[in-house]
Amino acid sequence: MSSTANRRYSASAAVQFARIDEYVDPIVEAIATHDMTIEKRGAVHHIRSPFGKATFEARQGGFKLTVEAADPGGINRLKHALVGPICFIAAREKLDIRWEGDHTAPTLPEDLRLLHVRSIEDITSRFRRITFKGENLERYDRDDQLHCRLIFQPRGIATPHWPMLDHLGHVVWPRNSAVPTRVYTIRRIDTGRQEITIDFALHAHAGPATQWAMDARAGDLVGILGPAANGPKPAKFHVLAGDETALPGIARILESLSRDATGHAFVEVDGKADELPLECPSGVTVHWLHRNGATAGTTTLLPDAVRSVLWPKNRGEAFFWGGCEHKAFSAIYRHLRKEIELSKERFVLYSHWHRSLSEEQIIATGAEAYLPQ
Ligand SMILES: Cc1cc2nc3c(=O)[nH]c(=O)nc-3n(C[C@H](O)[C@H](O)[C@H](O)COP(=O)(O)OP(=O)(O)OC[C@H]3O[C@@H](n4cnc5c(N)ncnc54)[C@H](O)[C@@H]3O)c2cc1C
Known part of the structure; x- marks a missing residue:
């Protein structure tokens, strides 16, 4: 192999950031949702993605990042996969992340x-x-x-x-x-x-x-x-919950469940005319929750419905998947973690939209508009 074929691109960034401890967990979670696998060894999170490998290390008074990729597009993509979630979650800190090492001109994202x-x-x-x-x-x-x-x-x-x-x-x-x-x-x-x-x-x-x-x-x-x-993980008992924005995900997941799966799917829509035929195993019950003219994002239909679920004693047999407006998302998140004590590995729940913010405004606001309250 020629030396050009062996060329690796690498860079690192050290950032001063006194309040890093408050952000480590949500930052690592946000990075992980972007098709990255993360393993913590000692103080260092080792990150692998289709574009190369990276590390994220919280230290006293700040954090350090490293990236390594086989091509210039990969290194910019990896930097983005770190800088994007970090600057979003910690938006109010207005972080300035400066890299040392290989610099490459702007590249089109490889996944485009x-x-x-x-x-x-x-x-x-x-x-x-x-x-x-x-x-x-x-x-x-x-x-x-x-x-x-x-x-x-x-x-x-x-x-x-x-x-x-x-x-x-x-x-x-x-x-x-x-x-x-x-x-x-x-x-x-x-x-x-x-x-x-x-x-x-x-x-x-x-x-x-x-x-x-x-x-x-x-x-x-x-x-x-x-x-x-x-997406979902294998489980005996599934709970899916969301409004119209999660209905495409719920419909897709229901179609993919094994025939012996059990559980509940809760879908909030305005009324009967908004219900869609869903293909799902006979052990999963679909519950349509009607707003009946109430403004989307203003009801407690979804958190109330999730509170009515009878969970298996062994929580490891259950899996929850859902998405909805930020307020209902926060209530469901708190319930799953605090009352049901589901471990983070047993659920996927996203805030899909915010009643008073457009997506650009959510990105500018960061954690407060996206993480559970
Ligand atoms: C992981 C994820 C998956 C998603 N999947 C889907 C999907 O498959 N299908 C889908 O339709 N949406 C989906 N969404 C939601 C979608 O991205 C948002 O609804 C988005 O804000 C719509 O963009 P917009 O340009 O219409 O409105 P924006 O410009 O973002 O917002 C304008 C205004 O509309 C309000 N608003 C935004 N969304 C809604 C809503 N759903 N109902 C009522 N008011 C709203 C905002 O509060 C704001 O006031 C998903 C979101 C996430 C995070």
């Missing part, structure tokens, strides 16, 4: 794929299913990583804008001109047909993603990044 709208179907009056056609989509075909980030391009744009990752691990946009991006769940992927299906909940305060879905036409272009975020 281009998708074109193939078909649009209104599966209810408030749910729009869009099937996209792409190429080279195999990396998105994962049962343990269900989510993705979509990048919405204006129709007919001559030169689409794609985010680049720079040597600081930050996202930079061509000509400083960003287009909107949002997180969605891959409802279905068919690598044979090279298709990805996303179900968009058409909510009442349409931001750019919902507006895009409402206006979509065959041929429209989006980018996709990911996959990310954990």
